[in-house]
Amino acid sequence: xxxxxxxxxxxxxxxxxxxxxxxxxxxxxxxxxxxxxxxxxxxxxxxxxxxxxxxxxxxxxxxxxxxxxxxxxxxxxxxxxxxxxxxxxxxxxxxxxxxxxxxxxxxxxxxxxxxxxxxxxxxxxxxxxxxxxxxxxxxxxxxxxxxxxxxxxxxxxxxxxxxxxxxxxxxxxxxxxxxxxxxxxxxxxxxxxxxxxxxxxxxxxxxxxxxxxxxxxxxxxxxxxxxxxxxxxxxxxxxxxxxxxxxxxxxxxxxxxxxxxxxxxxxxxxxxxxxxxxxxxxxxxxxx
Amino acid sequence: xxxxxxxxxxxxxxxxxxxxxxxxxxxxxxxxxxxxxxxxxxxxxxxxxxxxxxxxxxxxxxxxxxxxxxxxxxxxxxxxxxxxxxxxxxxxxxxxxxxxxxxxxxxxxxxxxxxxxxxxxxxxxxxxxxxxxxxxxxxxxxxxxxxxxxxxxxxxxxxxxxxxxxxxxxxxxxxxxxxxxxxxxxxxxxxxxxxxxxxxxxxxxxxxxxxxxxxxxxxxxxxxxxxxxxxxxxxxxxxxxxxxxxxxxxxxxxxxxxxxxxxxxxxxxxxxxxxxxxxxxxxxxxxx
Numbered sequence: 001x002x003x004x005x006x007x008x009x010x011x012x013x014x015x016x017x018x019x020x021x022x023x024x025x026x027x028x029x030x031x032x033x034x035x036x037x038x039x040x041x042x043x044x045x046x047x048x049x050x051x052x053x054x055x056x057x058x059x060x061x062x063x064x065x066x067x068x069x070x071x072x073x074x075x076x077x078x079x080x081x082x083x084x085x086x087x088x089x090x091x092x093x094x095x096x097x098x099x100x101x102x103x104x105x106x107x108x109x110x111x112x113x114x115x116x117x118x119x120x121x122x123x124x125x126x127x128x129x130x131x132x133x134x135x136x137x138x139x140x141x142x143x144x145x146x147x148x149x150x151x152x153x154x155x156x157x158x159x160x161x162x163x164x165x166x167x168x169x170x171x172x173x174x175x176x177x178x179x180x181x182x183x184x185x186x187x188x189x190x191x192x193x194x195x196x197x198x199x200x201x202x203x204x205x206x207x208x209x210x211x212x213x214x215x216x217x218x219x220x221x222x223x224x225x226x227x228x229x230x231x232x233x234x235x236x237x238x239x240x241x242x243x244x245x246x247x248x249x250x251x252x253x254x255x256x257x258x259x260x261x262x263x264x265x266x267x268x269x270x271x272x273x274x275x276x277x278x279x280x281x282x283x284x285x286x287x288x
Numbered sequence: 289x290x291x292x293x294x295x296x297x298x299x300x301x302x303x304x305x306x307x308x309x310x311x312x313x314x315x316x317x318x319x320x321x322x323x324x325x326x327x328x329x330x331x332x333x334x335x336x337x338x339x340x341x342x343x344x345x346x347x348x349x350x351x352x353x354x355x356x357x358x359x360x361x362x363x364x365x366x367x368x369x370x371x372x373x374x375x376x377x378x379x380x381x382x383x384x385x386x387x388x389x390x391x392x393x394x395x396x397x398x399x400x401x402x403x404x405x406x407x408x409x410x411x412x413x414x415x416x417x418x419x420x421x422x423x424x425x426x427x428x429x430x431x432x433x434x435x436x437x438x439x440x441x442x443x444x445x446x447x448x449x450x451x452x453x454x455x456x457x458x459x460x461x462x463x464x465x466x467x468x469x470x471x472x473x474x475x476x477x478x479x480x481x482x483x484x485x486x487x488x489x490x491x492x493x494x495x496x497x498x499x500x501x502x503x504x505x506x507x508x509x510x511x512x513x514x515x516x517x518x519x520x521x522x523x524x525x526x527x528x529x530x531x532x533x534x535x536x537x538x539x540x541x542x543x544x545x546x547x548x549x550x551x552x553x554x555x556x557x558x559x560x561x562x563x564x565x566x567x568x569x570x571x572x573x574x575x576x
Binding site for chain 1: 354363364409410422424426431432433434435436437438439440441442443444445446447455456457460464506507510511513514515517518519520521522546547548549550552
């Protein structure tokens with residue numbers, strides 16, 4: 001069975017593992033802190049690849065940042081990682097083939113092949129973490145747009161420039177539906193700038209905390225309604241650490257009452273914490 | 289050269305014409321008021337088809353309402369037309385083939401083949417009229433979603449249930465970007481419920497009217513930004529009677545400053561007032 005060396009590159013951690021065509025992790029998972037400089041990151045990649053490339057057909061990166069349509073480089077900038085990182089020449093890192101995809105796109109593909117959107121041709125995945133990642137699969141293909149940057153969940157939730165988003169613009173879905181968004185919503189409702197997401201999540205019986213969570217969840221609901229009206233999908237998949245705190249049945253029921261398109265499911269992701277690596281490996285190995 | 293009999297079905301008017309593979313109208317354009325009842329509408333269709341079906345290969349409907357993926361029937365309800373209209377058996381109307389597509393989707397296809405998005409594989413068209421229609425073309429194919437209902441521009445502009453939309457939900461893009469939306473915005477800003485869109489458009493030098501138009505245009509801008517971040521398109525095409533009142537260069541410049549995806553164009557539609565019929569004919573004739 002064919003295998004890929006998968007490397008997941010985030011702003012704080014870099015993971016690697018060998019993954020087979022079934023999406024199974026067949027090695028130890030290596031974990032590293034993301035080095036500060038471009039050269040250190042490149043050296044780490046080279047080290048990982050050197051030790052494993054003989055065991056695999058291809059190296060598959062699941063990376064932060066938008067990835068081009070030739071799956072070999074990053075478009076634009078990438079936030080909290082060495083600022084030269086987007087210039088990385090991934091193909092030069094190995095004597096074997098190298099494949100690169102955005103981490104949220106890769107995770108959506110893992111759900112599509114082995115997870116909770118398996119068998120469903122049209123899915124939109126929202127990864128709710130510190131930020132919000134998006135992955136869109138249409139007619140069983142990963143949707144990338146003209147240059148590869150598609151699936152960014154930066155559509156507006158307000159138009160009065162109320163809350164700035166990490167992208168520089170205002171009031172994007174990410175600025176409300178993310179963990180960071182929950183903290184901001186908590187600050188606004190409580191009037192307390194020291195409030196944390198843990199305060200909210202850990203005190204769900206408190207009236208105010210309940211209201212904060214409901215407001216946050218309602219923003220996620222409104223975003224899902226918009227996406228369902230645009231895409232007429234089979235399913236919206238919620239993943240990421242913050243997805244644990246939403247009421248999936250409520251979201252599915254409410255959203256289906258408000259859409260003008262046709263009924264769809266809302267489900268939690270099931271491919272696990274390493275779905276980015278798994279999806280990148282499956283894409284790199286051509287598993288459809 | 290192959291030809292289609294195109295019939296455009298709206299809530300107030302029904303048009304028909306014969307259109308060739310080049311998207312050229314090669315007959316008189318017939319115009320009718322949309323009859324009140326299902327039976328009258330059906331009789332009108334039968335009359336038009338009977339008179340022309342021998343001159344064409346196929347009859348192509350561009351209709352209000354979402355159309356299924358087999359292009360032969362309407363999904364769900366359709367607003368201001370006889371309520372049984374969605375049950376129409378289009379195929380039974382002619383002894384020759386019949387093809388049905390949503391009017392906004394058809395118009396987007398006309399722009400793609402002969403209009404302002406020609407040569408661009410990824411386009412989103414917004415038809416700004418009394419309501420807002422949407423048509424999405426991805427990788428040179430009309431995007432329809434799992435059942436055919438995709439491309440509904442009912443994503444949210446606010447989350448505080450401020451303005452009800454014709455769809456029953458609140459604060460959809462359509463409720464702000466449409467002509468009806470402009471009137472509502474004018475009412476809110478002026479405090480005058482008798483104000484009309486003509487008052488706004490006809491008095492652009494008036495400070496308040498200018499502010500109303502700017503607010504309306506800003507809502508359109510925010511919607512375009514969201515769509516560009518979701519789709520990474522080549523172009524967003526604006527059509528419909530209300531598209532005359534936007535500053536296309538402003539929208540393109542501002543939107544490109546705020547997106548996280550890659551640069552895109554904003555253009556006005558150029559396929560003309562009958563683009564729905566033209567697009568339906570081109571789709572029915574298989575012109576790609």
